[in-house]
Amino acid sequence: xxxxxxxxPYEPDHQQALQFYPLTPEQLEYTEHxxxxxxxxxxxxxxxxxxxxxxxxxxxxxxxxxxxxxxxxNPNSVLLRGYSIHPDFQGQGVAEESILELPSFIHKHFPxxxxxxxxxxxxxxxxxHVYLKAGFTDEGRRYMGPKGQQYALHLYVPNEAEEAK
Numbered sequence: 001x002x003x004x005x006x007x008x009p010y011e012p013d014h015q016q017a018l019q020f021y022p023l024t025p026e027q028l029e030y031t032e033h034x035x036x037x038x039x040x041x042x043x044x045x046x047x048x049x050x051x052x053x054x055x056x057x058x059x060x061x062x063x064x065x066x067x068x069x070x071x072x073x074n075p076n077s078v079l080l081r082g083y084s085i086h087p088d089f090q091g092q093g094v095a096e097e098s099i100l101e102l103p104s105f106i107h108k109h110f111p112x113x114x115x116x117x118x119x120x121x122x123x124x125x126x127x128x129h130v131y132l133k134a135g136f137t138d139e140g141r142r143y144m145g146p147k148g149q150q151y152a153l154h155l156y157v158p159n160e161a162e163e164a165k
Contacts, residue, residue, distance in 0.1 A: 004097075005101055006051045007101050007102065008049050008051060010049050011049075015038075018056065030127065034047070034059040034084070037059070045064075046109070047060075055089075057094045057098075058085040060080055060081065060083040062079070062116075064079070065079070067081075071118070071141060071153075076113050078116055079117055085098075095130045099136070102116060106157045107159070111159070114159065115154060115157060119153075120151050121148055121151075122149045136153040136154060137156075138153055139154055
């Protein structure tokens with residue numbers, strides 16, 4: 001699947017495809033459906049579509065609200081929330097590749113940010129494993145969320161000048 005994953009800001013044209021974006025009850029235990037996430041206040045949130053072979057393979061939101069401070073004190077951070085992979089694309093490396101694409105997306109759309117944070121439920125070991133494998137780190141910070149304890153994970157995104165060193 002290498003190099004076939006792209007991240008794109010959500011466009012209204014994507015809404016029709018999201019009508020047919022099934023999430024299992026197990027997935028909905030840890031995330032909201034993309035259509036529900038789109039209903040939240042959009043001033044601090046940027047919805048993002050994961051494309052694989054020009055089809056919607058996943059969805060997440062980048063959020064710059066104060067919610068990110070549950071996970072970090074860094075004012076140059078952005079919170080990744082509502083991450084999901086369409087069931088037709090699970091088990092194909094889409095999750096890991098999309099996370100590996102995240103630094104490039106941040107550089108292009110949020111150059112002022114140098115850290116992505118997220119919370120993953122302690123019972124969601126599969127998601128935690130994918131995030132860690134793709135470069136997130138667990139620095140020991142925990143947060144009690146509405147559905148139980150969350151691991152705060154961090155992905156540092158050095159600016160392009162730092163990466164060139």
